[in-house]
Structure formats: C-alpha cells, structure tokens
Amino acid sequence: xxxxxxxxxxxxxxxxxxxxxxxxxxxxxxxxxxxxxxxxxxxxxxxxxxxxxxxxxxxxxxxxxxxxxxxxxxxxxxxxxxxxxxxxxxxxxxxxxxxxxxxxxxxxxxxxxxxxxxxxxxxxxxxxxxxxxxxxxxxxxxxxxxxxxxxxxxxxxxxxxxxxxxxxxxxxxxxxxxxxxxxxxxxxxxxxxxxxxxxxxxxxxxxxxxxxxxxxxxxxxxxxxxxxxxxxxxxxxxxxxxxxxxxxxxxxxxxxxxxxxxxxxxxxxxxxxxxxxxxxxxxxxxxxxxxxxxxxxxxxxxxxxxxxxxxxxxxxxxxxxxxxxxxxxxxxxxxxxxxxxxxxxxxxxxxxxxxxxxxxxxxxxxxxxxxxxxxxx
Amino acid sequence: xxxxxxxxxxxxxxxxxxxxxxxxxxxxxxxxxxxxxxxxxxxxx
Numbered sequence: 001x002x003x004x005x006x007x008x009x010x011x012x013x014x015x016x017x018x019x020x021x022x023x024x025x026x027x028x029x030x031x032x033x034x035x036x037x038x039x040x041x042x043x044x045x046x047x048x049x050x051x052x053x054x055x056x057x058x059x060x061x062x063x064x065x066x067x068x069x070x071x072x073x074x075x076x077x078x079x080x081x082x083x084x085x086x087x088x089x090x091x092x093x094x095x096x097x098x099x100x101x102x103x104x105x106x107x108x109x110x111x112x113x114x115x116x117x118x119x120x121x122x123x124x125x126x127x128x129x130x131x132x133x134x135x136x137x138x139x140x141x142x143x144x145x146x147x148x149x150x151x152x153x154x155x156x157x158x159x160x161x162x163x164x165x166x167x168x169x170x171x172x173x174x175x176x177x178x179x180x181x182x183x184x185x186x187x188x189x190x191x192x193x194x195x196x197x198x199x200x201x202x203x204x205x206x207x208x209x210x211x212x213x214x215x216x217x218x219x220x221x222x223x224x225x226x227x228x229x230x231x232x233x234x235x236x237x238x239x240x241x242x243x244x245x246x247x248x249x250x251x252x253x254x255x256x257x258x259x260x261x262x263x264x265x266x267x268x269x270x271x272x273x274x275x276x277x278x279x280x281x282x283x284x285x286x287x288x289x290x291x292x293x294x295x296x297x298x299x300x301x302x303x304x305x306x307x308x309x310x311x312x313x314x315x316x317x318x319x320x321x322x323x324x325x326x327x328x329x330x331x332x333x334x335x336x337x338x339x340x341x342x343x344x345x346x347x348x349x350x351x352x353x354x355x356x357x358x359x360x361x362x363x364x365x366x367x368x369x370x371x372x373x374x375x376x377x
Numbered sequence: 378x379x380x381x382x383x384x385x386x387x388x389x390x391x392x393x394x395x396x397x398x399x400x401x402x403x404x405x406x407x408x409x410x411x412x413x414x415x416x417x418x419x420x421x422x
Binding site: 171175177181182185 | 399402403408410
C-alpha cells in the first residue's frame with residue numbers, strides 16, 4: 001500500500017480519538033500513533049529518532065548551553081544523517097535497496113534547530129514530552145515542512161477545536177491530492193510526456209525542452225502536493241504549520257526563487273548555516289557557498305547535487321553583483337519589461353539546473369545542453 | 378471566488394458551488410488514481 005494512503009488511513013481513527021480524549025491525552029495519542037506507524041513502516045527510523053531525541057534532550061538538560069556540548073551535539077546529529085546519506089555505508093551495512101530511515105532528513109534538521117535555539121536561549125519553557133511530541137508529529141514526519149519548535153509549542157498549548165481550521169485542513173489535503181495525482185502524475189508525467197514523444201524525431205530540442213518542463217513541474221507538484229497534505233493534516237489536529245512553497249515559478253530572480261521554493265529548508269539554511277558562517281567569515285560568497293552545499297548535500301550526497309548547488313551559488317552571486325549595478329536599477333524602473341524577463345530567465349535557469357539532477361551523468365547533461373541550444377554536435 | 382458568490386448570490390448558492398467544486402476535484406483525483414502511473418510513489422526522505 002502506498003505510504004500516503006497509509007498515513008491518511010492511520011490519521012482517520014487517530015483524529016477521531018484525538019478529538020474525543022481530554023486535552024492532556026491528545027499528545028500521547030499522536031505520539032503513540034506515530035510510533036505504531038514507524039514500527040510498521042521503518043523500525044530503524046523509530047530507533048534512530050527515539051535514541052537521538054532522548055540523547056539531545058538529556059544532554060542539554062545536564063550540560064546546559066555550553067558551547068562545546070552544542071557543537072558536539074550538532075556534529076553527532078549531522079554525523080548520523082551523513083552516515084545514512086552516504087550510499088557506500090548503506091551498501092556496506094545494509095542491503096543495497098535499503099532506503100533512508102523514514103523522514104530522517106526532516107527530523108535531523110528539526111533536532112539541529114532545537115539545539116541552536118536552546119543555545120540562543122530562545123526556547124519557551126517546555127517538557128521532554130513536548131519535545132517528543134514535536135518530533136513525533138505524524139503529519140510533518142514524512143515530508144516536512146521543517147516546522148519550528150516555538151510555533152509548535154504555541155499551538156500545542158491551545159489545542160481547541162476550531163471548525164474553520166479543520167475544514168481548511170480538509171481542503172488543503174484535497175488540493176494536495178489533486179496536485180500530486182492529477183496535475184503532477186496524470187497531466188504532467190503521463191499526458192504531457194506522451195504528447196512530447198511526437199517531437200522526438202523531427203524536433204529533438206523541443207522534446208528535450210518538454211522533458212525539462214516535465215521534470216521541473218512534476219517535482220514541484222509532487223513536493224508542493226505532499227506539503228499541502230502535511231499542512232492540511234496538521235490543521236485538522238489544530239496545528240498551523242509554515243508554508244513550504246509560494247508559487248516558485250513566479251520568482252523574478254534567483255534569490256526570490258529560494259524564498260519561494262522549499263521555504264522551510266531555505267530558511268533553516270539561512271538561520272543555521274548562512275547567518276553563523278557570515279558572522280564568522282564576514283564573506284557573502286563563502287557563506288552562500290557553504291549554505292547551498294549543505295542544502296545540496298541534504299538532498300543527496302552525490303556530485304550531481306554538488307554541481308547543482310554550485311550552479312545556484314554562481315547564479316546567486318551573479319545576481320548579488322548584478323543587483324547593485326546601474327543597469328539593474330535602470331531596468332527595474334520598467335516593471336513591464338523587468339518582471340516577465342526576470343521570471344523567464346529564473347525559471348529557465350532553475351529548470352536547466354534541475355536537469356543536472358535528472359540526467360544520469362555529465363555527458364548526458366552536455367548532450368541535453370547541445371540539443372536544447374541547437375549546438376552542432 | 379467563494380466570497381464573491383456568497384456576496385452576490387447568498388449562502389445557499391455559495392454552498393452548492395463549493396460542494397460541486399470539491400466533488401469535481403475529488404472526481405479528478407479519483408480518475409487520476411485509476412491510472413496506475415498516476416499513483417503515489419513517494420518513499421519518505
């Protein structure tokens with residue numbers, strides 16, 4: 001059975017119990033539901049999540065916000081994530097088809113966020129069980145958004161039935177299913193793909209262009225759809241979770257794109273990688289390089305993602321330099337030209353950079369570039 | 378859209394509209410899922 005239906009299926013009885021029990025038992029219901037789900041789908045993930053969370057909470061409680069403790073905790077959480085991300089270790093220790101522990105990319109980053117905020121002494125008063133409820137929150141466990149602990153705690157303390165929020169949640173789930181199944185899978189991946197095959201023989205560049213559009217929009221609809229489902233499910237439990245996408249295809253420049261695409265991850269990178277690096281090095285280029293590399297490695301540790309990250313670093317730096325030139329300020333005075341041109345360039349850059357991920361190797365990518373720009377082979 | 382219909386035609390018409398809207402979307406989701414390739418494949422990152 002597909003994971004998404006399993007999650008939706010588990011949530012129906014869970015929601016019913018959640019809203020029937022007293023408010024002191026509500027968190028227990030979600031945590032138990034999540035544990036049962038993980039026992040069924042990924043016991044390894046359950047062990048990793050349980051041990052790492054307990055370790056973080058009690059280490060912080062014992063040593064408080066001592067800088068050495070914070071650094072070693074962050075290194076150990078990042079180390080666990082790296083251990084599972086690097087394919088070689090997976091092949092050595094597990095069978096090669098083994099997936100990552102379910103949702104580890106998301107909960108590791110939530111844990112690092114918690115450690116950082118603890119260090120800054122910005123966390124409201126909370127208990128161990130509040131922390132566990134934050135990490136064992138089924139709706140956002142599997143695909144994010146990487147929500148923040150203080151906001152979670154605020155909703156956690158309220159926990160009152162809200163008609164409007166509940167119906168908003170159901171609406172978001174429906175829209176999410178629509179984005180994934182109808183727009184992403186049926187229209188883009190299936191119909192547009194088979195339509196594009198008409199052009200393979202006569203217009204190979206057009207076929208490749210379609211392939212690029214299909215890959216980008218399919219990725220967007222899949223991811224945005226699953227985020228909608230997660231946000232919708234959270235709303236049915238009375239939690240307002242931050243948005244993950246804000247029409248990224250309308251971004252007018254590459255910096256704007258990163259404020260619209262996977263917002264929770266880019267904000268995380270901004271707060272916990274970019275800002276600290278900038279305050280240490282005082283260098284924009286190094287900070288942006290480091291944060292985009294973390295962002296790329298978060299997706300997958302492979303040279304394809306590193307190159308993809310580097311292309312975005314280059315674009316962000318070019319944009320950073322260009323935005324302070326006279327040419328930019330002159331063009332900016334004409335929004336009729338600037339806006340569509342900005343959108344056109346940004347979306348095409350992003351789509352081409354995504355092809356770095358889609359193609360199997362660099363030769364294939366170069367082939368794609370030659371075909372699409374009509375370069376004579 | 379819903380608010381516009383609500384203000385122009387009243388609560389009942391707006392409710393009928395929104396019900397049809399949701400059913401139409403649900404219908405599209407269901408016919409998509411009927412195609413094997415359109416099913417959910419996400420594994421959990």
